[in-house]
Amino acid sequence: MSNNATSPRNRKAAMSPAQEAERLEALLCHLERLLPADTADRQRFREAIVATPPVCVRVNGLLPSHAQAVRSLLESVGRPVAWCEDTFTLGDRAPDAPLGNTLEVALGAVYVQAKATTLAARVLDPQPGECVLDLAAAPGGKATHIASLMNNQGLLVCNEPKQKRMASLVGNLERCGVHHCLLTGVDGAQLARSFHNAFDRILLDAPCSGDGIIGKSRGQLAYWSPEDAVRKSYQQVGLLRAAFHMLRPGGILVYSTCSLSTEENEDVLLGLLRRTGENAQILGIDGIPGIESSTGPLREDIATCYPESFRRCIRIWPHEHQTEGCFVARVGKQAATQGHTVEADLKLVAEDYATDADQMGDYVQQKWGIALDIPRGQQLVRGHRDLTLRPAVSEVIAASLPAFVRAGMRIGGLHKDHLFLSQQSVGLWGDSVSDRRIELTWTQVQQLFAHNHVDLPADCQSPDRQIRGEVICGYGPWQICRGVISREGDHLTGFIPRGLRHERIGRLIP
Ligand SMILES: C[S@@+](CC[C@H](N)C(=O)[O-])C[C@H]1O[C@@H](n2cnc3c(N)ncnc32)[C@H](O)[C@@H]1O
The missing domain is CATH 3.10.450.720 (Nuclear Transport Factor 2; Chain: A,)
Structure with a gap:
């Protein structure tokens, strides 16, 4: 007999309401034991984690006229999120269509994003002009947030190994008008064979059991078990070590999950420290409004099992912040790790890069009155069928990375020397x-x-x-x-x- 029927993929279809309730109870027990006993917290946690969190949207700063228009609306009816001034919880006025069918979402003015998930990019704090890697990027909530904070300047490498999810990542980057990006589609650990001590900042928003978002997606329950969380943690350790290797000394690595369990968080950090010793440091996360104590009330006897520095990480409990659960750690690197080759100098900058693509820039100016302001380190590239704006380093990376998918943004399609502006250019x-x-x-x-x-x-x-x-x-x-x-x-x-x-x-x- 095939054991397909009991494989995790088929469990969802097979679950009866009674089984679902049983599994939910097992998950709640597994997580609530992290909270101090004999407090009202456990009951509040049980209620909050299954509640549907309020709708939240983040304003995309890359499309200025759209951002301005939507921000003034949100400021009048929404409530800003304490730790992310670009994000608003919607008030009582519900959208008059499903969120994805609204003008604001379709035109990339906002990204629908739970408030907990905006914390990772905020802690990463990417700066315009830096080289940043989002190692597990689809569908792109955090990648578009990072792009917005970088104001489309510098280099943002987004990696996603799953082809189906890559499509949603591409769609979201396009919708939000991101053009300083470069996409790769490979196992994150494999990417570390190509980049060594290279990035200023790296986000690893790791594939996880998602035990903190059960309220939003009950379907996750079908795949959840304590053993599965441990299996996930092995993969997470591998990805975190790879991410650490790709970070430049002095750079910042943020590890985040939408899980609350220690298996997928503290144990994973331990897995990194075991490999790196003191070269990796768990850094403090200070000055984030609305986050008073970082780990929240993790049961003291559990917290003391881990290094003192782990108390610096943030664990968002749903009952404390009326959002999904998540965990965020900020990691620093002191010295370079060993790498064999360096294929790409990420700081490569295109200067005096005059090509016939530049004439297309003149054309856009003459026809539409749009002065294409090409940021430092980016260039217009004329292909057979389209004109793209992309990081200059793309050529080098594309030639050296087997997993290279695409780079930059399509300015428009070309036909007989005529340029048809893309939707992104219009935005x-x-x-x-x-x-x-x-x-x-x-x-x-x-x-x-x-x-x-x-x-x-x-x-x-x-x-x-x-x-x-x-x-x-x-x-x-x-x-x-x-x-x-x-x-x-x-x-x-x-x-x-x-x-x-x-x-x-x-x-x-x-
Ligand atoms: C939690 S999701 C990322 C969500 C994303 N950061 C966002 O904010 O929209 C984790 C992603 O990691 C991807 N993933 C799974 N295995 C991976 C691997 N070995 N290397 C890199 N990414 C992986 C998954 O396909 C998934 O898209």
Whole structure:
């Protein structure tokens, strides 16, 4: 008999409500024993971890006009998250469509993200111009947050070995207008064969059992068991050691999980220290508003099993912060670790890189009035079918990494020397277009999202009616998409990418 029926993948389908309840009870017992006994905390924890956390969105700072528009709305109806000023808990006014079908999400103005998950990038504190690695990046909540903090400057390497999840990572980086990125698709431990003592900062948001997010995804229960958490911790130790190797001396490594168990957190840090000795240090995490005591009330006899420095890590308990559970550690590195080869000088900067791609930059300026401001270390690259803006170092890395997937952002598609602006370019720079812009009504925006076509009324006397051909479709502060107005001026075709279109687009804050 095949043992497929009992494999973890099939457990979910096989679980009855009674089995689910039994498994949940086992998980709660496993986690609550970390809290001091005889306090009300355990009961509060039990209630909080199964509750659905409030909806939270993070403003994406990379698309300035969209960010400004959504921030002012959120400031009036939402509540800012103490440790991440860009993130807001939505108030009582519910979106008038599922979150993913709202204009604000579709146009990359916000990323829907639990408030606990915004802590990792905040602790990483990446700076513009640095070289940063997100070792386990899909679907990209933290990667887009890091990109936003770096203001698209420097180099952000995002790695994700699972092909299906890579697609969601690519989609989210595109939606948020990230262009200083380079994507690799390989086991994180394998990546350490190519990069040695290289990155200023690294985030390892490790694959984990997710025991802290059960409230959001009960499906996780089907895969959870104490033995599975231990198995996960072996993989986590391997990834953490690899991440540590890729960190430059003096750099910062953040290890985070959405698990609360010590197996997947403190035990993993121990696994690193066993290998590195004093070369790795668990650093303090200071000055994060809203986080008073770092580890929270971890039972004292458990906390004393670990080095004193582990008390510096943050464990977010759902009952203390009304969010999902998570763990964050900040690790420093003193000296270089041994590596055999250095394929890529990450600091390589493209200077005086004049190519025919630069002429396309002039073209964009002439046609749309958009001055492409190419950040230091990035370059325009003209391919057969498109023009991309990407880190200059991509060429070197692409040649040396078998797992290289892609780099940068598509500025637009090329056809017979004509450049068709991509959706990302419209979001990033569309607000500087004044001549070739058409103002839409909300009904027209909805029609575009549904069908990518709008009939323009014949009796419309607005100046917009004088425009023919390519335009940017705008709606107040929102850059909706590139469009083409018919020769007769009575029809607008939009180019909203398929993945962003919705039959009924709504608003995050109606
Ligand atoms: C917790 S998720 C990351 C979430 C992501 N950081 C975010 O904020 O959206 C962990 C990711 O690690 C990936 N992963 C699994 N095994 C891996 C490995 N060996 N090396 C690197 N990543 C791995 C998983 O596919 C998953 O996408």
